[in-house]
Amino acid sequence: MATTTIEAKVMEIFEHLHTHPETSWNEVETTEFIKNILIDSGCKVRTFDDCTGVVGEIGDGKPVVGIRADMDALWQEVNGKFQANHSCGHDSHMTMVLGVLLSIKEMESIPNGTIRFIFQPAEEKGNGALKIIEKNVVDDVDYLYGVHLRPIQEVENGMATPALFHGAAKHIDGEIIGEDTHGARPHLGVNAIEVGSELVQKLSHIHIDPMVPHSVKVTKFLAGGESSNIIPGNATFSIDMRAQTNEIIEKLATSVEEAVQSISDYYHVPINLSVESMMASAIVDPEAKDIMADSIKKVLGAENLVAPVTTSGSEDFHFYTLKKDHIKATVLGLGCDLKPGLHHPNMSFDHKMIIPGVKILTNTILSTLEHKGVKE
Template structure:
């Protein structure tokens, strides 16, 4: 797997995906392209019933069964990168590197197909839709296609690492993602006579100030967590106290206990502050993906395979970003790692870009990882 047999082909494929981004659950052309490329190489595409995205399979069709996963959706961002393969779709771009993920895992599928006769088991290859929704992982899980999978691995690019590095961290290397929307309901009045109303703006601002203490005064000081208010809206003119005020934000934590604690504390603050002013509050809490949970016993194994593939393992800095790969890790032991693609603007930025030079090494790494997991009984995978 050390030849550059697919390097040029993968670069061309990556540029096609980059030029044709599609949003979550809209990845129709991406899915068609993937199916055509896979079937042209003789790789089996499973019938899962997914509307977009697909699952391919290489190997014996028997145990042990492992999976490698990528995500395929883009973002609603207008690209501002000066590359010859810039997005051709107005208002959409691959601003989170999913085009890279897709191409690297596609390359791994090609390489595994070449070695199919030597594989002592089965590799399922997930091209997952709607990671940015988020929640596409749940759609894959619902198909049952992963019911026999014993280990799962996924990758993500990062502009915080140099080209050719692989960032590794056991346990939670990303956070549980929760979003809240609160509508404080007061009583409208003339701005000159606030005593005749119940001002929801005052209530909302008191809540916004108070919610900043949830992490600093409720959680353990050594536990990662953050609460951010990101959207407020109230009123529409200068001399009217409005009826309602809207507050929206997110909470990020890394353990189930902290997640439950932070949710209960935020909701209670909203209710109590509203009640103290004689108002009410409508609450809407969205529970997104949990924190990732990378199996500690897999870390050194992944690091060693990375070295063999010519990449450099490094310690991954913890992040409170979210990743729906965590849904898989609730059910299957796995590891999620980060490929350095060169210092750049951040993910989800219109100027974000990756260095495609590491595409083929990443594909080799993923393929070698799959092969070695299947062959290593020390990792606990079951053989028929």
Template sequence: MENLSVQQRIKQWPAEQQALLETTYRELHELAEVSWSEVNTNAYLCRALDRIGVSYETFPDQTGVVAIWDEGVPGPTVGLRADIDALPHEWKGKQLAIHSCGHDAHMTIVLHTLSCLKQCGFRPQGRLKLLFQPAEETGDGALSFIRKGVIDDVDYLLSLHVRPIQDMPYGKSSAAIYHGSAVQMRGEIKGVQAHAARPHLGVNVIDALAAIVQAVNAVRSNPLVPSSAKVTQAAAGSTINIIPDYASFGIDLRAQTNEAMDDLIRGVVRAVQAAGAANGAEVSIAPTARMVAAMPNAAMEAIVGQAIREALGDEAFHPPVLTSGGEDFHQYALAKPGLATTMVGLGAGLSPGLHHPEMSFNLGALQHGVAIMATAVTKLFDQDCNPGAGKESVL
């Protein structure tokens, strides 16, 4: 009966605390800071964790906060991860950091999942670990936590992402998001300057750049696996009457599987080098960031699916979202074989879309997220401690 009472309270708490959730969300929204500069966000999270009453760790060489709730009972370590960085936008004539990807909502939900569990009388049979991770947007944040050993003791790791209306309606939730792999590449072109009246004496890097754009657009990949390659940044020249001798460019690659991405990278590198060198220019290109594709875990999805149905009702359950978007959360599963992970998709009525400076969503989704995550945490601890549902069934 005690467990049932705790579960009932967990189901009720988020709706009763909607005002608190909205206040936290708005405060974090106003603190928007770009990757690796989340200093004020770090401080806010530390103050909030002090109020909740759990220990935490920060790092002298980077942003990010790791909180630990451990009451000394032997058991597994369940992790909840939230990304904390915002995106840089040029908007209405100003350079701004804006939480246009929902990371303010993710922090709010993970932070108050902890509040909910503690206030509802839940006690972990093991350790609950909260990862407030920096720099998701650069693709480097998860890697930094991996290098610091943050997940070395983690058995189960959950995360969450608000979804745009194109993916699912408000009130629905999925037990997984199948992100694709995303790679950013940067390149340089070196030519020879000349007077614009004597172009034959120079090597025009803009000619090479134009050829590269066409070559990248023409790269062929497996038609059975969604993928794309396109030049998204280009810069060359400073004076109209001079043949420019230097250009830089950026390429965005997307593929639904990691294997398809490997093939796409090889094809793009060959195409760029051949096209760029056709007029005698020197070309270099290399990846600067990579987000790996999701590695689905059916057993974890089953547990989280149960949590969604219990927290919001059977009608709230939505199939996993398939998206070409990237997410560095999946680096954790790649780095630690055997780590059970999944990312919850949260329908939020979000529009006009992620990464838009005027992105907004129904704040009622905050209570839905807390209810799902808190319920999932209890199920993961029970899954590990129940002799009939050992960890092997998840891994």
């Protein structure tokens, strides 16, 4: 298969994935589509009985080099209609990883070792990586690489960074449990909206180490119905917490729990909290980062290599290194004129950067296999 043919196939794959988005844990057709490509490419393939996702493997022995792509789309309103939408670039991530496979399969020979292609569900829920870990997919992985498109605010088009220092995140769902009362008799109950207002104020007074970026805020609050003369006693809400380190996110969580408990005590109303999802902060291996940097220079030129980027966003990729500390890992950040931003319903990017992304990742995998630092 000629290079131009591979590139055409890669863009054909992207077009299919882009136009067939599926939300977290519902990536059924996406799993089947990728599985068929893996099988056609001669991979040993593994799927799972209780969840979506698929893993392909070529080669054998050490080192074991993994490359991971997230699969899920977001559910959001796009031009007035709610739908699954690939506004975080996961369609391109899957495409690039499949492009690596297609590129490597066309080579006459590859270095000794195992290459594992991991297509992971539910990154947006924050628990897809944990499921893959639970399935023992990365137990023997020595190096693990990921990729994520970067917005124009972080990395310019045609440039790339060898590491993304994502922050930690934790998302909490809450429920205020009271009873409705008549609008003329507010003394007979507790207004859940007032409780929510107090919660917003309390959270704004949480102060942690100012040297570590962090934030906490209410991102959803639902209370009341159609009748304007009823004081709602019940409400549901969501809290988004962000911090640049795993230690600070836990301190934030503790402070939030204490704030909610104090409000519950003051108003004499139960408030239940549950963790909806969480993300770990980045643990970047210097060796893996350097291999990725060399690949960026080889493909894009040294002038287009960007220093590692610290970003307030989060990514469940980092659970792999948090839970399995033997893994050497990093994530490629690819500049591609992405605007207006990640998760924007009308996000767009320069599709021509998919092929350079494939080349960077392919070179990274091959360079890692040739690396002598991993002993069998």
